[in-house]
Amino acid sequence: MKNMWMGIICAVCIGVAIGMTTKPAGSMLPSGAVLDRLVNESFKNVDSDQDGLIEPYEFDTLIIVADKDDDGCMTLAEYKNFSAGTPAIATMIYKHFDTDNTDCLQVNDVYDQFNLMDSDHSNTVTLREFESYYVKLLHTLFNTATVG
Numbered sequence: 001m002k003n004m005w006m007g008i009i010c011a012v013c014i015g016v017a018i019g020m021t022t023k024p025a026g027s028m029l030p031s032g033a034v035l036d037r038l039v040n041e042s043f044k045n046v047d048s049d050q051d052g053l054i055e056p057y058e059f060d061t062l063i064i065v066a067d068k069d070d071d072g073c074m075t076l077a078e079y080k081n082f083s084a085g086t087p088a089i090a091t092m093i094y095k096h097f098d099t100d101n102t103d104c105l106q107v108n109d110v111y112d113q114f115n116l117m118d119s120d121h122s123n124t125v126t127l128r129e130f131e132s133y134y135v136k137l138l139h140t141l142f143n144t145a146t147v148g
């Protein structure tokens with residue numbers, strides 16, 4: 001009886017391991033329900049007054065909120081704590097914006113992203129606008145990652 005269960009558990013292990021090896025090292029591009037949850041939770045992280053829209057001031061305060069020690073820099077460690085994504089995804093997003101590799105992101109570094117998100121220039125970002133920005137960003141990151 002015990003052996004049978006061990007066999008089933010091992011088969012599951014091997015199945016998972018094979019599934020992993022067909023994907024790029026490190027992390028998989030989220031899709032389906034996982035992506036939906038990631039988009040929704042990330043949106044809520046930014047929408048601090050929870051009215052279903054991201055306003056410019058909320059985008060400004062994103063880094064200030066994540067900057068736990070208030071030294072004016074959001075470090076990778078601080079971003080990982082704040083981000084709704086897995087540590088692997090958070091690291092990819094962080095490095096994408098920390099182009100000079102100083103482990104310090106400031107409001108100015110990400111400020112122009114608001115305009116990229118607000119595709120209809122209404123000065124607010126809806127969940128739909130945020131989702132299309134986020135999906136595009138993830139695709140950029142994963143394409144870059146698989147080349148290197």
Ligand SMILES: [Ca+2]
Nearest residue numbers: 047049051053
């Ligand atoms: Ca809001």
Ligand SMILES: [Ca+2]
Nearest residue numbers: 067069071073
């Ligand atoms: Ca800090």
Ligand SMILES: [Ca+2]
Nearest residue numbers: 118122124125
């Ligand atoms: Ca808009």
